[in-house]
Amino acid sequence: DAVNIEKVLEEIHDDDQLSHSRLMQTAAGVREVGRQLQRRPIKRAVRNVMIVTKARDNTLITLTRELTEWLLSTPRYGRPTGVNVYVDAKLKQSKRFDMPSLLAQNQNYHSMLRFWTPELCWSSPDKFDLVITLGGDGTVLYTSWLFQRVVPPILSFSLGSLGFLTNFQFEQYKTHLDRIMGDSGMRINLRMRFTCTIYRSAASTLSSSTSTTSLMTEPANERVAVGMVEGEQHEVLNELVIDRGPSSYISSLDLYANESLLTRINADGLILSTPTGSTAYSLSAGGSLVHPDIPAILLTPICPHTLSFRPMLLNDSVMLKVKIPEKGRGSAFVSFDGKGRVELGRGDAVVVQASQYPFPTVLSQPLEWFDSISRTLRWNTRTAEQKDW
Amino acid sequence: DAVNIEKVLEEIHDDDQLSHSRLMQTAAGVREVGRQLQRRPIKRAVRNVMIVTKARDNTLITLTRELTEWLLSTPRYGRPTGVNVYVDAKLKQSKRFDMPSLLAQNQNYHSMLRFWTPELCWSSPDKFDLVITLGGDGTVLYTSWLFQRVVPPILSFSLGSLGFLTNFQFEQYKTHLDRIMGDSGMRINLRMRFTCTIYRSAASTLSSSTSTTSLMTEPANERVAVGMVEGEQHEVLNELVIDRGPSSYISSLDLYANESLLTRINADGLILSTPTGSTAYSLSAGGSLVHPDIPAILLTPICPHTLSFRPMLLNDSVMLKVKIPEKGRGSAFVSFDGKGRVELGRGDAVVVQASQYPFPTVLSQPLEWFDSISRTLRWNTRTAEQKDW
């Protein structure tokens, strides 16, 4: 069977006499494998497409109908019809989407037109070969929230100007989809997500059950430390923010890496951002712009009280914990990709780790990220392009 | 043979039907291999030790003599004597080092005490199993300059307060070296370096030959583009800086990624820094602090004229080129780890890539980097450490 990573790991482990030069060569090799993987297109047939959009936006429903019809009807992979399409179950009753008139077009559509629910995304993400989003960056973040575990490839169309996450113009959707579903296949950018877990101190007066944002809160059955109870868990694509909420007291936050206390942070708050989130809130707070291929955790303080506390990037193998001091003046609030404000009391903590479930987005072009930066930050940009090299 | 990366690469290449889930699994596996490698200690016998220090500093020469004597005389690996020691050839004549009295101690020392020259470092880096530096961060940068290709493991002692690169206290040198040369072995941090290459425009009036800093200037025999001639090449551990030099005109610099023009930068200059260099000049210019395990290139502008031009981190697989515009107002100056000021004229360029020759430093402890940050930036630090988790 193709690439046997298990075996590679075993081999490293057994090599008790690993020499310096062997270490250097292997490390270089591993890095090269990573690069090759990034460049490899996926060419498998796309037989099941899911469409995500704002179910309340009339314009978007009309476009969803148009796209659905085109996907169902355009012959692919040697068959007379197109591919299966999953749309939001809320559209079943939508007059604007008008399911009856669509099904009337072709008998096969009765089996090909399907409906997704958050539960289906949670239980069977492998049902979808491709997810298309219509809307803005918010719709992409919602899609990340829908897939708390494995995520299918995501292709994001923008209706107006392109955003940081919406890199395909909807106007050319036929061209883009024909290419991606055809021989060219799609190149994937595996964007890091964070797995964020709340831990309640046994002494905490704040119950996890108050939060209603999380679709699939993990059962609080595992104890990671004496007196700590595991609470809800969220995957984030952009960032986790911890701030003082409505309190006018400064937040004191204890930051741990792995199991060691690094420092106590006095600030308005703290942003733990992925590279994808580096163009969002972290940028406003003074963080650097970070290419999404870089495996790093951005730690960006909000209005820190120590001038030397600068934005930092930590390696993605570290497990970070932010804890409210037992003897502090109060609580803090955590939000996930801008949603789900959860209160943390004294002794409570949130643990952040690179997720084992990255968010795979379809690349529009090799320098996609630079283009999005140039465009959005209004660089004196790539207009004067001269390919002289 | 242990880990066959070639084979892995081949397998990826052959897998024409690479599916999305296979890609995700392989990527996760490759990342895990990388992490395991970082944690593996090297336990091979250290039979040849090189010592680098400032040959003009009397205190350091005395300590070098002390360390040399201890290394030569302390029995190791089942033999009655110690290990071979290479010291700077300049010390041969040093009265303070006093080679004759050292050789008089033991007949074997005549063969065990050896001398290194820059040429030897260049031609035979594999002769050294370990390089010890005595001094400050400057001595470590000098060591990086000595080894322009493969670099042996580097262990850096500090004489006073610890620095960013000098993480071992010289006072405990016996304890540290006994542990590292014994059963514990040494854990290595493979720090990224950059390979920087000057390209001269055919029209350039500035000759490469004026620079005398580089030990091993590459012959200028390869043409990468019509009208461009490859000039000298340097490895840097901290950063490459391009600035306007004594000119009071603003620098205009064209920045390319791979072969595409990204933007024209108007600024006092530009810093291309490794993660190791993120605590040096880049920090003064507003860059973030970056953990040395992160494979990234920091692009930090110096006094940019566009407020939206913020510090950025690019992935290490990108090839960056900074070019002086053909029709600009003038020249710029390039320096490598703070040395070797080279002038670039109109049309000249410098190309920067992650080096295939990283700089391996011996880790003093798992959270070494956080400690160096806390210490040097005077965080309200890890004194209140409570291991409650």
Next chain:
Amino acid sequence: DAVNIEKVLEEIHDDDQLSHSRLMQTAAGVREVGRQLQRRPIKRAVRNVMIVTKARDNTLITLTRELTEWLLSTPRYGRPTGVNVYVDAKLKQSKRFDMPSLLAQNQNYHSMLRFWTPELCWSSPDKFDLVITLGGDGTVLYTSWLFQRVVPPILSFSLGSLGFLTNFQFEQYKTHLDRIMGDSGMRINLRMRFTCTIYRSAASTLSSSTSTTSLMTEPANERVAVGMVEGEQHEVLNELVIDRGPSSYISSLDLYANESLLTRINADGLILSTPTGSTAYSLSAGGSLVHPDIPAILLTPICPHTLSFRPMLLNDSVMLKVKIPEKGRGSAFVSFDGKGRVELGRGDAVVVQASQYPFPTVLSQPLEWFDSISRTLRWNTRTAEQKDW
């Protein structure tokens, strides 16, 4: 009568043929008058001293008792006893302050020991020739809150390390007070305050009456614009902060100078700081350090969404208004020197102007501000002082 500013103003007004050179000379003259005023010490007898401290802190009450006794008993201005002392009315019942034992010492103390209340500060600030604060910067801010109109000279003692506003060591209180109440007199730093006024939109659902922080809320009887009702008013010494409060939506704030809309600000919030406040919250948000003699309003955005929106300093003659857009997504919160969180609804506004009631602090030494900066920001400071010039 000494300096007749009215007459000067009249003269300027009448001079219809004001020439350029006359304008230049007059402007230079006015500036010089300002400088001379800053250097003039006040030498009037200090007959009534008010002491402000935290009435709940036991240590401070003990020291207040000690200071009171010393002020009452030390003969001054040719009289056998000392000066009148006003202490917090709350101390009347304090066992630790022990008024009975104090009054027992001298019959005169019955008339010399007096008690202040917030109401007295409000109605008769001219009763006090000097106000002494014991405590930290918070106690000084509290004193500013007590005197919403004219403020007597303030001398602030620090018990531990000196702060930005507490520039006298309590340990040497006798020396300091003997000097200031003697022939040397006191030099005064007139620190700018802001007068902040809330204006409610007629459509606003938020009533002013909910706030209980303000001691002397102005009657809401004046209409400054159609549909706007004047609400409460506060004097601030450090800053006014407008933020989004517990909402996770970005704040949209419309900023007006005089009567013109300057820009719509998208940010987490906005700080309007005095020069005195430049070392407080504004500094954390990226503002500059500003000497308290400079007549300027600092406008420092908190996490602005536009990279070009940088910290600004406006001249103190401008009237600034920050208004919640009529059609925005929500409300904002205003706080005054870190207190008195007031909610602003759609269409509501807060107006900020340089106050006609500055906050006069006694100078400890000519370069007091530089010293406080050096000390608090841990500059590599003035230890190496060489007066070679």
Next chain:
Amino acid sequence: DAVNIEKVLEEIHDDDQLSHSRLMQTAAGVREVGRQLQRRPIKRAVRNVMIVTKARDNTLITLTRELTEWLLSTPRYGRPTGVNVYVDAKLKQSKRFDMPSLLAQNQNYHSMLRFWTPELCWSSPDKFDLVITLGGDGTVLYTSWLFQRVVPPILSFSLGSLGFLTNFQFEQYKTHLDRIMGDSGMRINLRMRFTCTIYRSAASTLSSSTSTTSLMTEPANERVAVGMVEGEQHEVLNELVIDRGPSSYISSLDLYANESLLTRINADGLILSTPTGSTAYSLSAGGSLVHPDIPAILLTPICPHTLSFRPMLLNDSVMLKVKIPEKGRGSAFVSFDGKGRVELGRGDAVVVQASQYPFPTVLSQPLEWFDSISRTLRWNTRTAEQKDW
């Protein structure tokens, strides 16, 4: 005689019993006088106009000719002809300016058309009632350089987009000039300049005589300190910059306020900027935007090595001195408004003070500065203006 500032100063001085309330009232009054002065228009007849432009730019010479002709011919102040016009003496021979054809138009022009030289500006600045500049901000800086002492009112036309200093569109020059030279008069913004003086250590090997930039170097006849010799003097409108020049060593600079050492600065350099210069180099180095009415000196470090060394604003009554340490590693370079690079050796110093000769610019509209900021920094600007207040 109108406003007798001398008398006011005397009165303050004589008032030995200056009370606190009198001090407060006088200070408020002085500030009010300052504000009234800013609002007073100058309405004296403009009988002599000087035009400054780049004498080498053909387009500008053509426009200068057009403007000259219009000024000479348009009847003003009850006379059949216009006003006297001074143009650059270099234009006498210019074919494009074509003086002969101009003089041929009217016999009076022989006396009305005059020529200025740098020497005339130096010796008789009072000859000009108004100076018009045609060009960019560079031309305005050149005009500041021409008038090292008293400066006439400056009106700056822009040919293309408006700049920070060029606030009048040339296209409407007739409208603007008719208004200003008519009953409306002109409102003046007195922009602070700095007087910068070089002091040479007696031990310095660097002679002042090498600099040829200064038009009117002061004779080096005054000794301000033992071993210090006063050298050349410059007025700057934007900023003075001290940097390390071509050296790659960090600059160590000792900063003094009045006669006290404040701190030793380790940085790439230091910018001492006026409020006018706050939108120029200081902004690139992280300084705040400062309204030109604010009497402040901006101290903005360039890439400081201490993270706590932040941009500062000092009051304009302070005398700043930057000195090269006697025992430092080397020299530094000083430039004035981007020109006149002068080297400072060990022990040499530059002294900066608010000049007694401000730079008076004609205001285009009350919120001119905000407009220039909005325009140049591309704020989400004043388009949505609603005057609802």
